[in-house]
Structure formats: C-alpha cells, structure tokens
Amino acid sequence: MKTALRVGCVLLAALAGAWRPALAEDGLTLCSTASWKIERGEGWASYACTVPCAGPWSTCARPSPDTKGANGKPLTTLAFTADRMGGELRWNGPLLGEYKAGLATHPGGSGDTYMEDQAKPLRTLRLDLERQGLVVIDIHWQKGAKGGKVGPYYGWLSRLSPQGVTLRELTRRPALVLGWARDNLVPADKKFGTLGCSAGSIATYAAVAWHGLDSRIDYQLLTGGPPVAWDPGAICTGEVAETEPKGICESDPALTCTSDEQCAAGARCALPRHGPRSARARIDVSGLKSLIDYVSGQENVCSEGKASAALKMSSLRETAAQVRVDHPVDFIVSTRTGKLTSPIGLIVTNDTDLTITYTAGRTYSSISTTDPAGKKWITYPGIHCSWMADPSYLAGTVYGLILRGLKLPAPSPKE
16 A cells, blocks of 8 residues: 555656756755855854756766766766755666665764765675665765864754754754655655664654654664654753653663663663763763754753753654654664774764663664564664674675565575
C-alpha cells in the first residue's frame, strides 16, 4: 500500500507539473552551479543561489570533478539551498539497468563535508552498495555561521539571525533535501533508506519524527545518536524528568539502572551526564552544551548547568515521545574508549561517557514499528562514530544491516 500511494503521488505530481525546480517559498531552491550569495553576521548566516536553476533540475546537475562511482563514471552533483542554507547532493549512476533501492547519507558535526570524506573506508562501503544496485545519495552543507566552542563553523545548524531557534526548525533543512532526493532520484516503487552518525542521525531521524517523511522513508540506520535531541534540558542539568529513567543499560535500553552493577556483566549504566572519571568526556559534553546554547540563542545557560523552557521545542521527549513507523530502524552506539581520534573530529569519547547512549536509548525505546524486521540496538567497541573507519565492520555488520533494512539480498560485497 505504501508503494502504491507513493507511485500515485509521483504520477499526480508529474501531471500537475511538479517536475520543475523547487521554489524558494517551498524552502528548497536548486542552484544552476555550486555558487551562493552569502550574508553573515555574528552567529548567523544566510545563503541564496547566485543563479537559481531555471530549467529541469537535470540541466543544472554537474559531474563531480574528483569522485567516481562503481560504474567508473563521475558522480553527479547538484547544488541547493534549504531554508537559506547552502549545500550539495551527489549520487552515482546505475551500474546495470535501473536502481534497486536508494540510500541517503548525512555527515556528522556541521555537515560541511561528505560523510565518506570523514572516514575513507566509507568509500568502499559506497562502492559495494552501488554494485548491489543502490543509488547512494550523499549530502553535505556549506560552512554557514562562524562557530565558537563547538567548531569553526555551524554548517546546517546555523541560525538565520541572532535570535534563537529550535532543533525542530533546523532539521527541516535536511528533511527538505531528503524529501526531494526520494521523489527525484529513487524510483517510486523502490525502497529508500537513510544513514547518519552523530548530528547526521538527528538530521535523518527528525525527517520522520518531526517532519512527516515516514511514508517516504523505508529504513533508517541511526548511529552515534541522535545526541542531545531526546531531552536537551537533561543534558544541560544532568537530571531527568520524574517520569524518565535515571539511567539505561548500554547493552539494552529497555533495562533501567542507576549504577553499572545493575547491568549485564561488562555493560555500563548510561546516564544523561558525562562519565564521572573521564576528564575528556567533560570537555566533549561541554561542547554539546555550547551547541544547545548556540541553537537556542542563549549565553552560557546550558553551559552553566541550567535549562530553560525554550528547550522544550527542541526535545523529542516533549514533542515526539511516541513515534510509530512502518519501516525497520537500527541503532549503533559506541561504548568503549579506544584510539584518540574520531572520524568527525573534536569528540574523542565513547557514546556512553558522552551522554549519547542515554539519549539514543531513550529515542530507541520511543519508536514502535510495524515492519517484521523491527528495530535493533547494536553496540560497537569504540569511540564516537569510529565504526565509520573500521573496514571489516563496514563490510560485515553495516553492509548487512543496510541491505536487510532495504529488503535486498545480502551477498558478499565482493560478489
């Protein structure tokens, strides 16, 4: 039924003349080239296409100058603005015949580089997926507003003015892009999934939880998060609402806890505050708090351990506490500290010490799915998003999860 409705909507859109460039009032504008007019002020940025695309979108698509697909041809790129933030898409042509499914990837952090460029082994995963008939659609954003404690720039999380906003408002940007990609790059009768780590998991999950894309998305792999978004106020104060569990076991988010001893052997109790023995975690969590302050337009409120009522509209717990979907959803969280670099930079702590296992676990528990494949909670023995740089884990676990989620057979990547 979902596919039939999707095909019908696409046909009606075509009959209505919807195969035209997106209009600015829709929030998404396609650009003729990767060139933008940029306005910046303190803590904000606004982008507009230098020259909007005037014809069908295919007339404004350009070959990638440096990246090829499994078919040996350059990937195709297309520039855009989404709610006045600039970015680009890129995707591969079909290897044989038409695509069997689609997968959109969204990078972590500010998103100002493709996910594959954050961890080079992801290129092999992309090529393996292309060989199985997927169109892999990568999203990246321009630098946006100049940053502070969080990083040099805020990218897709940039405000449009000095006034504060909410995560719900900012995540409309990737939702617009995902919706366009689904409608224009993936055959209507084929499945479409998303993959993101860290802030990339906020960007992709919010498209369903906040922006109504459940009927257009068929699978989600959420990793390293979503951070912060379950309850930003709890990250600020380290304390949860009375109705919330004080902690969850990192091995199973259905199990509540207040100490490690209450979890399975070797598993820890994940809390909404940084690990008590990790100085590095304190630094990394302070970065998350600074991001909350930046988004909400406040000065040293969350950073000083306080929360405000303004954070409620950035909270999944307050606005999307029960989400029912009809597709599989899988989570990967990193639960051990190892090497001292993360693929997305800055953060060098595992997700449990970083509060992310808690927020991801509460999000996981809020989701119910009618799909027989259900949902999975998977732990990875590394630091935040470090699975992205693990070739064997990508070729085995991640590759298998994506094909399973998209209802495709899962041969060896080398077949």
